[in-house]
Structures are given as C-alpha cells and as structure tokens.
Amino acid sequence: xxxxYSNKMGMHTVAISTSKSKEKEARxxxxxxxxxxxDEADMRRIQTKERLxxxxxxxxxxxxxxxxxxxKPGGCFVQVAAPEKDKGIKFNDLDLVVNQKIFTGSAVGSRxxxxxxxxxxxxxxxxxxxxxYKWDEFPKAYQRLKDGLPRYxxxxxxxxxxxxx
Numbered sequence: 001x002x003x004x005y006s007n008k009m010g011m012h013t014v015a016i017s018t019s020k021s022k023e024k025e026a027r028x029x030x031x032x033x034x035x036x037x038x039d040e041a042d043m044r045r046i047q048t049k050e051r052l053x054x055x056x057x058x059x060x061x062x063x064x065x066x067x068x069x070x071x072k073p074g075g076c077f078v079q080v081a082a083p084e085k086d087k088g089i090k091f092n093d094l095d096l097v098v099n100q101k102i103f104t105g106s107a108v109g110s111r112x113x114x115x116x117x118x119x120x121x122x123x124x125x126x127x128x129x130x131x132x133y134k135w136d137e138f139p140k141a142y143q144r145l146k147d148g149l150p151r152y153x154x155x156x157x158x159x160x161x162x163x164x165x
Contacts, residue, residue, distance in 0.1 A: 003029040073099040
C-alpha cells in the first residue's frame with residue numbers, strides 16, 4: 001500500500017525489490033520507477049545520481065546499508081516490517097551520523113492517524129491487495145501464512161459462517 005499512498009500523495013515513487021518479476025505489479029500500484037536491489041547498476045544509480053528523500057521498508061532485510069546509501073543527506077528511512085525473531089539489522093552507522101539520516105520505525109498510528117489514513121484511502125482510491133478466504137478455508141489460509149506464501153494479506157471472511165444459519 002506504500003506505493004499507492006506515495007503515488008496518490010503526488011510523490012515521485014520508486015519501488016525497490018529483490019525480484020525484477022515484481023516490476024509490472026509495482027508500476028500498477030503507482031511506482032514511476034523500479035529498482036532491482038540485486039542489480040548492482042540499478043542500486044548504484046539510486047545511490048549516486050537519484051538519491052531518495054524517503055524509503056519506507058515493508059520487507060524485513062537484515063543488512064540495510066545499501067538502502068541507506070540510497071538516501072540523500074537528511075533523508076528518512078522508515079522500517080515498518082516486523083523483524084524475524086532473534087534476527088537483528090545491520091547498517092553503516094557512520095553514514096547515518098555523518099549524513100544526518102533519520103532511521104525510524106512504525107507499526108501502527110494513533111486513532112487520529114488511522115482515521116486520516118482511512119479517509120485518504122476512501123477519497124483517493126487506495127485499496128489493499130488481499131487473498132480472500134471463506135471461513136471453511138481457514139486451514140488453507142493459515143497454512144499459507146505459516147509457509148510465508150501470501151503476497152500481501154490473507155483475509156478470512158467470518159461472515160460466511162453465518163450464511164448457513
């Protein structure tokens with residue numbers, strides 16, 4: 001959803017992914033540019049020529065150095081992906097300090113921020129991408145979660161439990 005939000009806010013949105021196979025979908029969600037983090041030339045371009053003001057990281061990556069190098073001095077890196085248990089993150093703290101970069105994290109906003117986000121989403125047509133399951137498909141959805149297979153979110157429709165009553 002970060003791609004949709006930044007695009008709808010009028011930002012020049014750059015998607016960064018480990019897989020080039022995600023480019024089409026990233027552009028459909030609002031990215032103007034796409035960078036494959038496994039492509040050294042792509043990463044070098046955003047680290048030297050097109051440095052970014054803001055990075056919102058929605059995937060857990062243990063070494064963030066290459067991403068932080070892509071930030072302009074004074075840029076902000078926001079970590080929203082929850083780390084895996086017992087796995088920390090690494091980055092070049094000298095780059096962070098010398099270039100006055102901001103590193104922060106967020107899980108969820110305040111009640112006011114959530115309401116503002118919902119209103120913005122409604123007004124500008126920002127919708128989550130979900131995999132939808134009926135209640136009787138819960139074991140399948142749960143297994144996909146355990147296996148780390150959903151692309152975005154699994155949603156189980158509990159209202160379908162009342163259809164037979």
